[in-house]
Every structure is written in C-alpha cells, then in structure tokens.
Amino acid sequence: MADIPDRIVLKRHRDLDGMGHRIWARRILLALLAIFLLVGLSNVFGQRPHGSFADSSEAKLELYAPSHLRGGLLYEARFTITAHRDIKSAVLQLAPGWNEGMQQNTLEPSPLGEASRNGQLLLTLGHIKAGTPYRLFMQFQVNPTNVAFGRDADVSLYDGGTKLAHIDRKVWVFP
Numbered sequence: 001m002a003d004i005p006d007r008i009v010l011k012r013h014r015d016l017d018g019m020g021h022r023i024w025a026r027r028i029l030l031a032l033l034a035i036f037l038l039v040g041l042s043n044v045f046g047q048r049p050h051g052s053f054a055d056s057s058e059a060k061l062e063l064y065a066p067s068h069l070r071g072g073l074l075y076e077a078r079f080t081i082t083a084h085r086d087i088k089s090a091v092l093q094l095a096p097g098w099n100e101g102m103q104q105n106t107l108e109p110s111p112l113g114e115a116s117r118n119g120q121l122l123l124t125l126g127h128i129k130a131g132t133p134y135r136l137f138m139q140f141q142v143n144p145t146n147v148a149f150g151r152d153a154d155v156s157l158y159d160g161g162t163k164l165a166h167i168d169r170k171v172w173v174f175p
Contacts (some may be wrong), residue, residue: 101146
C-alpha cells in the first residue's frame, strides 16, 4: 500500500468525517442552479417569440417577436399586414424601444423609405392590395449592456396620416 501524501488526513478527506452539514449546503446550491435553469427553459429570460395582432375594418397587423430578451441575443421580428381594403400609402411606425439598446442588423424587404417622427421609426411600405399579405422581417441583436424592464415597443400601421391598427407592446431585457 502506498504512503499517505502529506497534509492528507484520511478521516477528514476520505471518510468526510465532520462534513455532514456541508453536504446540505452543496445540495441547496445545486437545487438553486437547477431552478434557475428550469426558469430559463420556461422562457422567462426570453427569446421564444409569440404573436400579437390588431385588427380593424381596414387592415390586420400581426407581430411575431419575442418580448423577453437577453443581452447579446440575436432575434427576428416578423410583421404581417393583411389589408381588408387597398392601402395606398402604408407606413409602419415603431416606438423607440425597438432600436434603443439594440442593433438593427437587416430589414427585408427594404421599405420604400425610412424616416423619424418624434423619435419613432417610420417605414414607408407603399401600396398594399386588399387581401394580399405583406410581410416585413427585421433582425436585431441586443446590446450586451442593455437592461430594460417594460420598455415601450409599440407598433402602429398608418395609411398616410390615418392610423389603421396599433399593437401596444412592452419589451423586457435581462442582463
């Protein structure tokens, strides 16, 4: 049998004599870690998208995007506009929460024009025929240092200056 290395006490290191209370501390820490992971899997910290919509007699506006995000997350938002009647000059208005603390990576298909109104992003989409769905895809990345609890990320659809539909939305960004 080999000699016992220096500074090793068999009763303490092999038999764990006198360490019964520490096992409960390890079990509690492991349980807390498991709870944290389960909460993350249940989408509390974000990334799983969900749909919201607003319907009026003129058009239906649908949004499919996550509302709970994490720093560094890449995500996509899909806007679907279904016109019940022809929309001559469709404009999508996005609240500042869509770009505040975010990087906008791409926008497809490209809108006819982009502008700003009181800090809100305006995307001019042009003519949308009745019954024809129009889909707009935007990809974003959350800045790693961005933290927000209940930031406004509303979406409104206009025909020129007339508001057709509005989605009231909040975004939560976890560190």
